[in-house]
Amino acid sequence: LSLQQDQQCFDDILEAAHAAALAFLHSLPTRPAGRIPHPLPPDMLPEEGLGAMQALTTFRAKYEAGLSASPGPRYLGFVTGGTTPAALAGDWLVSAYDQNATSGNDSTVPEIERATVSLLRALFNLPDTYEGVFVSGATMANFVALATARQCAAERLGCDVSEQGLWGLPPIPVLGGSPHASILKALSMLGMGRRCVEILPHLPGRVAVDPRAVEQRLAALQGTPAIVIASAGEVNTGDFDDLAALAECCATYGAWLHVDGAFGLYAACDPAHAHLLHGLDAADSITADGHKWLNVPYDSAFVFTRHRALQQQVFKATAAYLGEGSNQIHDLTPEDSRRFRALPAWMTLMAYGRSGYRELVARCCSLAHQFGQGIERAPSFELLSPVSLNIVCFSLRGADAARRDQFLEALTADGTVLLTPTSFAGKPALRAAFVNWSTSTEDVVKILEALERCARLVA
Numbered sequence: 001l002s003l004q005q006d007q008q009c010f011d012d013i014l015e016a017a018h019a020a021a022l023a024f025l026h027s028l029p030t031r032p033a034g035r036i037p038h039p040l041p042p043d044m045l046p047e048e049g050l051g052a053m054q055a056l057t058t059f060r061a062k063y064e065a066g067l068s069a070s071p072g073p074r075y076l077g078f079v080t081g082g083t084t085p086a087a088l089a090g091d092w093l094v095s096a097y098d099q100n101a102t103s104g105n106d107s108t109v110p111e112i113e114r115a116t117v118s119l120l121r122a123l124f125n126l127p128d129t130y131e132g133v134f135v136s137g138a139t140m141a142n143f144v145a146l147a148t149a150r151q152c153a154a155e156r157l158g159c160d161v162s163e164q165g166l167w168g169l170p171p172i173p174v175l176g177g178s179p180h181a182s183i184l185k186a187l188s189m190l191g192m193g194r195r196c197v198e199i200l201p202h203l204p205g206r207v208a209v210d211p212r213a214v215e216q217r218l219a220a221l222q223g224t225p226a227i228v229i230a231s232a233g234e235v236n237t238g239d240f241d242d243l244a245a246l247a248e249c250c251a252t253y254g255a256w257l258h259v260d261g262a263f264g265l266y267a268a269c270d271p272a273h274a275h276l277l278h279g280l281d282a283a284d285s286i287t288a289d290g291h292k293w294l295n296v297p298y299d300s301a302f303v304f305t306r307h308r309a310l311q312q313q314v315f316k317a318t319a320a321y322l323g324e325g326s327n328q329i330h331d332l333t334p335e336d337s338r339r340f341r342a343l344p345a346w347m348t349l350m351a352y353g354r355s356g357y358r359e360l361v362a363r364c365c366s367l368a369h370q371f372g373q374g375i376e377r378a379p380s381f382e383l384l385s386p387v388s389l390n391i392v393c394f395s396l397r398g399a400d401a402a403r404r405d406q407f408l409e410a411l412t413a414d415g416t417v418l419l420t421p422t423s424f425a426g427k428p429a430l431r432a433a434f435v436n437w438s439t440s441t442e443d444v445v446k447i448l449e450a451l452e453r454c455a456r457l458v459a
């Protein structure tokens with residue numbers, strides 16, 4: 001049987017996987033940053049298994065060419081970083097160790113998660129009053145934060161929503177200037193509905209909310225429980241809401257302040273940008289991603305709240321077989337069984353420390369500025385928003401959405417860089433996010449050349 005044969009050659013299988021990983025990593029400088037996917041013939045479930053070696057060979061032959069250089073230096077799509085060497089080593093071991101990071105009844109893994117959360121609190125300069133847990137991504141982190149906020153708001157309306165549900169409660173208003181799409185998704189999953197979001201006016205020329213508009217709306221709500229969503233790093237421009245002003249409004253009117261800092265929380269690492277987070281420590285809940293600027297592999301984010309009891313009320317799972325105890329991680333997260341997500345983060349934080357992340361964040365911001373200046377000088381492009389952190393939002397001059405998409409397709413086919421589309425003030429736009437530890441100034445030069453080359457192709 002394949003499984004028994006594989007057991008005999010476990011070492012060879014892992015050696016082959018190691019060789020495949022190295023071949024992929026060494027291909028990053030020349031591999032296209034993005035791939036336009038093509039349909040492939042379907043796989044048939046084999047009656048007799050191929051064995052791991054043959055499965056790996058088959059996978060590589062059929063699929064490897066279609067993988068993009070997304071951990072490489074010129075993948076500027078979304079806001080996803082690569083993987084530091086230490087994080088990658090940690091992530092490999094997560095699968096080998098295969099521990100269930102949940103109850104703490106059978107290993108030290110939950111302790112390591114708590115230790116890693118402490119390292120993260122130190123990285124972000126957060127006080128110990130914040131409880132933190134790992135989840136799969138910022139969408140789930142926002143979900144956990146909003147579920148806890150919902151519990152709090154409903155409690156003020158006399159209802160334990162974790163037991164009784166939302167039935168019969170009035171809508172809970174959620175206020176913000178530019179909440180990320182994942183906030184709306186979380187509200188849909190929570191039964192609060194996307195329509196409970198009220199988009200308030202922005203400051204002139206910005207996507208940051210006008211704090212006076214938040215103040216006025218909260219005053220008009222006359223003490224009705226509300227949730228304010230602050231963006232610490234808006235996904236298209238990197239703009240920040242004024243956290244201190246929003247915190248003051250929330251304190252005055254008793255609203256919950258949630259800060260979505262999926263990538264922007266890392267501004268705390270760089271003294272030149274840390275002021276953008278002034279007021280953060282008044283937030284009720286905070287979200288940040290690991291698979292963004294921490295540069296750990298996908299499936300890593302953290303949510304911090306100052307309301308452990310409420311969070312536990314929402315997420316507790318009681319069953320005799322799960323064991324008892326007040327310190328169970330699975331009582332704070334949507335999942336029960338969970339991957340040992342903390343290890344890649346622990347490895348990278350210990351390997352590079354505060355100064356490593358200070359340098360990484362500062363360098364990405366400086367590359368974004370260099371790129372933004374290049375865009376301002378380039379005849380075919382227009383910078384749409386000042387570069388406040390690590391994201392550059394710009395347009396192909398005079399292009400409608402169809403020509404912008406044609407340009408993006410040409411750019412992806414060129415392979416030098418991957419960018420993602422957006423719209424800014426109603427204009428079809430492009431965005432470049434600098435979050436990868438390995439991007440250099442030479443990459444920025446190559447990227448600007450590729451942009452000009454592809455702009456000529458669609459002129």
Ligand SMILES: Cc1ncc(COP(=O)(O)O)c(C=O)c1O
Pocket residue numbers: 078079136137138139140180182233234235260261262263289301
């Ligand atoms: C501000 C913000 N919040 C939330 C998310 C969602 O993150 P994830 O894709 O990790 O769920 C993103 C992703 O770009 C983001 O930029």
